[in-house]
Amino acid sequence: MKCQKCDKPATFHITELTNGKPVELHLCEDHAREYLTASGTETSPPGSMASLLAQHIMAQKMQVGQTAQELAELDQQSCPFCGITFFEFRNQGRLGCPHDYSAFQPQLEPLILNIHGEVEHAGKRPRKSPKVSERRTLLIRLRREMKEAVSEERYERAKELRDEIRRIESEPLE
Amino acid sequence: MRESGEQAVDLNDLTKSTGEWLRGVGPESDIVISSRIRLARNLAEFPFISRTDDQQRAQIEKLMSEVVHQWRDDGDLLYLDLESLSNIDRHLLVERHLISRELAEGRGPRAVAIDPNETFSLMINEEDHLRLQVLQSGFDLKAVWEKVNRIDDIIEQRVVYAFHEHLGYLTACPTNVGTGLRVSVMLHLPALVITRQIEKVFRSLQKINLAVRGLFGEGSQAMGDFYQISNQITLGRSEEELIRQVSEVVPVIIDYERQAREFLIKESHESLHDRVSRAFGILCTAQTISSEETMHLLSSVRMGVNLGLLPDLKIPSVNELFIRTQPAHLQKLAGGELETTDRNIERARFLHRYLNQESGGQAYGDAN
Numbered sequence: 408m409k410c411q412k413c414d415k416p417a418t419f420h421i422t423e424l425t426n427g428k429p430v431e432l433h434l435c436e437d438h439a440r441e442y443l444t445a446s447g448t449e450t451s452p453p454g455s456m457a458s459l460l461a462q463h464i465m466a467q468k469m470q471v472g473q474t475a476q477e478l479a480e481l482d483q484q485s486c487p488f489c490g491i492t493f494f495e496f497r498n499q500g501r502l503g504c505p506h507d508y509s510a511f512q513p514q515l516e517p518l519i520l521n522i523h524g525e526v527e528h529a530g531k532r533p534r535k536s537p538k539v540s541e542r543r544t545l546l547i548r549l550r551r552e553m554k555e556a557v558s559e560e561r562y563e564r565a566k567e568l569r570d571e572i573r574r575i576e577s578e579p580l581e
Numbered sequence: 582m583r584e585s586g587e588q589a590v591d592l593n594d595l596t597k598s599t600g601e602w603l604r605g606v607g608p609e610s611d612i613v614i615s616s617r618i619r620l621a622r623n624l625a626e627f628p629f630i631s632r633t634d635d636q637q638r639a640q641i642e643k644l645m646s647e648v649v650h651q652w653r654d655d656g657d658l659l660y661l662d663l664e665s666l667s668n669i670d671r672h673l674l675v676e677r678h679l680i681s682r683e684l685a686e687g688r689g690p691r692a693v694a695i696d697p698n699e700t701f702s703l704m705i706n707e708e709d710h711l712r713l714q715v716l717q718s719g720f721d722l723k724a725v726w727e728k729v730n731r732i733d734d735i736i737e738q739r740v741v742y743a744f745h746e747h748l749g750y751l752t753a754c755p756t757n758v759g760t761g762l763r764v765s766v767m768l769h770l771p772a773l774v775i776t777r778q779i780e781k782v783f784r785s786l787q788k789i790n791l792a793v794r795g796l797f798g799e800g801s802q803a804m805g806d807f808y809q810i811s812n813q814i815t816l817g818r819s820e821e822e823l824i825r826q827v828s829e830v831v832p833v834i835i836d837y838e839r840q841a842r843e844f845l846i847k848e849s850h851e852s853l854h855d856r857v858s859r860a861f862g863i864l865c866t867a868q869t870i871s872s873e874e875t876m877h878l879l880s881s882v883r884m885g886v887n888l889g890l891l892p893d894l895k896i897p898s899v900n901e902l903f904i905r906t907q908p909a910h911l912q913k914l915a916g917g918e919l920e921t922t923d924r925n926i927e928r929a930r931f932l933h934r935y936l937n938q939e940s941g942g943q944a945y946g947d948a949n
Contacts, residue, residue, distance in 0.1 A: 523815065527816075528745070529818055535742075537746045546626040547626065580741060
């Protein structure tokens, strides 16, 4: 794909929310930089997810000197629980499930640091232990696998998964 | 619990009054309209909303409606299924700040639970599975936080929230992760706009990581000189610290606005009085008027009432007009959808009737 502003290949794909409507931008590195510098001050709110993400990805690219191929590989990584790829997250600015924070930890941590200036929660905690929360999140994967097993007629596997799901669902909340 | 069959009646009731947050009471209520805190929460066992199908959204909605029913069995919580509401009703809720535009215009199973005086709402299947908000008139973030924190505790006993040892409450967008907390104080700042100091205030707020938004939140225009000040950061600080930061900066802005008002009274009393009186005159006598113009003029009128320039009008009435002249409220009153042209005529009629009544029939006579 060509850059929208010149004939160079578009390596940055930015989705901006303008008045609540997503607008797609495909730009080369130079024009992306120009766009982001301008958008930081005028066109888009400084905290907008799209500019943060794009800025972050660009910073990563500049610093680490990653090749386009390496970036593409990072983009294609997917969460084993919900199946979302990092590319999809980058495009829509929304994660797919709680496990994404673990699955994409290397990519997300610098981004979170960029947004909040911190990476460690310092506020309220539920009375339940985070382990209970993690066990419950496992259900997202098990239910997805069960659905797949049923559609592929692997009923033995589906039955095992169903039992495991029931076991977790019946665990006490505390 | 009032539900489905009675919904239409309930929403009609809503249009006849305003929510608690517009009562115009509470600390600093001449400048601070409302204090609001929302918490973003997700259920650990479901994908975030963008990865759920309708079946999963229906499961979340059902689970949460049961939680809400069990917890408020005293029967006074209004539970609304967004899919069964008309377009006008959904936007009516947006105009009353009970739901977001995103929830109103979203798709699939989604709902909202609202308490009778409209200080609390729980959105189900918005950007996150749950969005809890408490909204009160005036400047009292402490009371608002205590209330929303208590409700969060109650819900937490009945569900498993997505929570991470190091990152805190997990949210669909990493901009909300950690506390999931957004505190917003809505301010009416007409004098800072007139004296062209508002941009300066914004720039200094941005430097300390606070966001400024319009009347209807993210992406909305600052209509009627209303501005919402809120935190950007949600991680790495406690809820109390995040709230304190906003609490400390708001009095400074209030002070600037008061100084600007004093300056206007002292330096240009005639032109200020003229501005307020003209605004009132147009609102009383216009035959057709847009929403934008109404907001703009009401803003001058509101400041005029606060400065004692319009002794017959009261702040709660002006606050009420800001909401009741919005498109969905007018259409609800008219009993059906109206084109913009007809809405503008309906709005002018409504203002004429309302202001005439409020000022004991003086308004129309004066203006003529």
